[in-house]
Amino acid sequence: MTDTSRRTFLAGAALTAGAAVTFAADTTASAQSSSGGAAAPTAPNAANYPKPPYPTDMQPWPGLASQMNPRPDHGETSYKGSGKLTGKKALITGGDSGIGRAAAIAYAREGADVAINYLPAEEPDAKEVIALIEAEGRKAVAIPGDLRSEEFCRSLISQAADQLGGLDILVNNAALQQTRPSIADISSELFDDTMKTNVYAPFWLTKAALERMGTGAVIVNTSSEQAGNPSPEIVHYAMTRAAVLNFTKGLAKELAPRGIRVNAVAPGPFWTPLQVSGGATEEKLRTFGADSPMGRAGQPAEIAGLYVAAADPMLSYSTGQIFGSTGGNGQPA
Ligand code: NAD
Numbered sequence: 619m620t621d622t623s624r625r626t627f628l629a630g631a632a633l634t635a636g637a638a639v640t641f642a643a644d645t646t647a648s649a650q651s652s653s654g655g656a657a658a659p660t661a662p663n664a665a666n667y668p669k670p671p672y673p674t675d676m677q678p679w680p681g682l683a684s685q686m687n688p689r690p691d692h693g694e695t696s697y698k699g700s701g702k703l704t705g706k707k708a709l710i711t712g713g714d715s716g717i718g719r720a721a722a723i724a725y726a727r728e729g730a731d732v733a734i735n736y737l738p739a740e741e742p743d744a745k746e747v748i749a750l751i752e753a754e755g756r757k758a759v760a761i762p763g764d765l766r767s768e769e770f771c772r773s774l775i776s777q778a779a780d781q782l783g784g785l786d787i788l789v790n791n792a793a794l795q796q797t798r799p800s801i802a803d804i805s806s807e808l809f810d811d812t813m814k815t816n817v818y819a820p821f822w823l824t825k826a827a828l829e830r831m832g833t834g835a836v837i838v839n840t841s842s843e844q845a846g847n848p849s850p851e852i853v854h855y856a857m858t859r860a861a862v863l864n865f866t867k868g869l870a871k872e873l874a875p876r877g878i879r880v881n882a883v884a885p886g887p888f889w890t891p892l893q894v895s896g897g898a899t900e901e902k903l904r905t906f907g908a909d910s911p912m913g914r915a916g917q918p919a920e921i922a923g924l925y926v927a928a929a930d931p932m933l934s935y936s937t938g939q940i941f942g943s944t945g946g947n948g949q950p951a
């Protein structure tokens with residue numbers, strides 16, 4: 619271990635220890651139940667969330683939340699539902715980790731049955747999420763597979779709708795983000811993979827889902843503050859978040875007469891596997907979120923409520939909306 623990496627490791631250990639209370643991602647049923655019981659969820663304590671400098675423990679893509687230092691807070695011990703999505707059937711892509719996992723936990727605690735999609739390599743993370751959904755007494759469906767294939771996207775929608783007994787909410791959340799110093803370093807293969815995962819897959823999934831959806835259904839997309847304020851080293855990724863934002867607004871107009879809503883959530887910097895598995899450089903990761911007015915990265919638990927709001931039937935006049943969570947850096951567009 620070099621001096622620098624030892625210092626980073628020790629800083630990480632201190633951060634983890636300091637954040638032990640809010641970052642205990644206990645996945646046992648007794649600690650999770652939102653329906654009362656001995657161990658009721660505690661309120662999130664944002665004041666205790668880690669701040670930069672962050673440890674820079676990189677992982678190979680696609681990364682695991684369970685291997686991150688510090689572990690992200692997805693709301694495992696804090697999200698408290700109030701029946702907002704009772705009886706709904708939801709599919710969440712990238713539901714194994716990060717923002718998608720936080721949405722999956724929140725949806726289950728709001729009364730929804732939830733299917734998650736993820737890559738086969740992410741099975742350990744997915745297992746934790748399935749256990750968390752089941753701990754709420756909700757149906758949990760795990761459907762691994764690669765979204766870069768149109769055939770798989772179509773089959774994912776069929777499997778999810780068949781196993782859940784319908785489909786009311788599709789959350790297009792999975793994405794590929796791999797940093798490159800210059801456009802000269804972005805190969806056609808990486809560009810293609812980024813477009814397939816981040817633009818084609820939401821298009822294919824939405825198209826297939828609409829064949830199974832009725833009045834009251836909702837598509838929830840994931841954009842980014844990158845849509846309106848792109849960083850230079852991820853231009854290929856940032857343009858996909860702009861595309862999704864535009865897709866959200868356009869499709870909302872088409873589907874309003876059918877009673878189907880389309881909204882998007884636009885995160886700022888969030889502490890997730892995407893960032894530690896090639897989405898950010900080591901240098902950027904160390905100071906991740908430091909340039910936001912909050913001075914830190916967001917934790918997935920802090921954005922879950924916006925995914926609930928985007929799908930909430932009570933917000934029936936909200937379609938084509940972009941729900942932001944950027945730590946004070948404003949709206950993406
Ligand atoms: P994450 O790594 O936890 O989630 C991304 C997920 O995408 C992975 O878990 C993986 O299951 C899935 N995925 C990637 N390629 C796939 C493929 N080919 N087939 C199937 N699944 C695939 O990271 P996250 O940050 O929670 O990302 C969720 C969303 O949030 C993404 O749309 C991302 O663009 C957006 N976002 C993240 C940030 C941030 O700072 N973390 C900021 C703005 C927007």
Ligand code: MG
Binds near residue numbers: 736743
């Ligand atoms: Mg993952």
